[in-house]
Amino acid sequence: MADNGLILTIERTFAAPVDRVWKAWSDRGTIARWWGPPGTEVLMAKHDFREGGAWRYLMPLPDGSDFVSEGEFQTIEAGHKIITTANFRPMTEGVVMEVTLREESGQTRMIFAVHHQTETQKEQQEKMGFFRGWGNAFDRLAEVV
Template sequence: MNKSNEMDSKTITIQRTFNAPIALVWEAWTQSEHIAEWWSPKGIQTKVVEHDFKVGGKWKYLMPMPNGQEFTAEGEYAEIVEMEKIVSSANFKPMTEGVEIQALFQANGDKTDFTFHVVHPTEEYKIQQEKMGIMNGWGSVFDRLAELLKNM
């Protein structure tokens, strides 16, 4: 298997077009006060504990779950290209650990084409995450982002 096929077999990709200019979408992704409004499924409030938006900077968000447990999302920024790309390690404890997330932004007139990759260590882990509902989880989060962008 070549390297491209191997990456594809370990990657979940979600694509959206947001009805907002790229600068606004970038702001929503990079500023703590906005992240707190959308970085969780509907009905759950995100608490931004740490957000050092630079290469090598760490981020950590907490979300209280309906069962009283706390869901922790954290990682470290590996690559940032302004208005274009954010790459980070990511752990979503207790459900997903050791993945890389890639958020890619492309201007499309007054809209923004968005591609989101979740790269897993193995194809088996990716398949397990698909069965657990990763597409629905991130879909809900990006629905919240779309709603926030309407009001920014």
């Protein structure tokens, strides 16, 4: 996907082969172990991992409501790339997430890019802790793989 200046990107290297990192993104049981902040329980309401398939993950909030993450897988290139629409309710709707994996000397380089519709939406994500939040999740991902 082209960089139109509305993308927030995180790059990480994991001390694990690509197949293990791929499983962490593609397997519903493995995703539940790292998705979200530390100490958060994730309920995997739906995870239809195929192009056109939907996903929906719920994180209970202290007030009794749920933080909802959901979208539809647009592109899946096994072991290499996932592109999905994404809504993070109640905060953000209408973004596209792109995960690219590549092997580097027995480790996995991950490029995680979130494409926003507007500059305002991108700025809101940054202010709400995009890098800290996803960074914490990817720390958990590193422990899982």
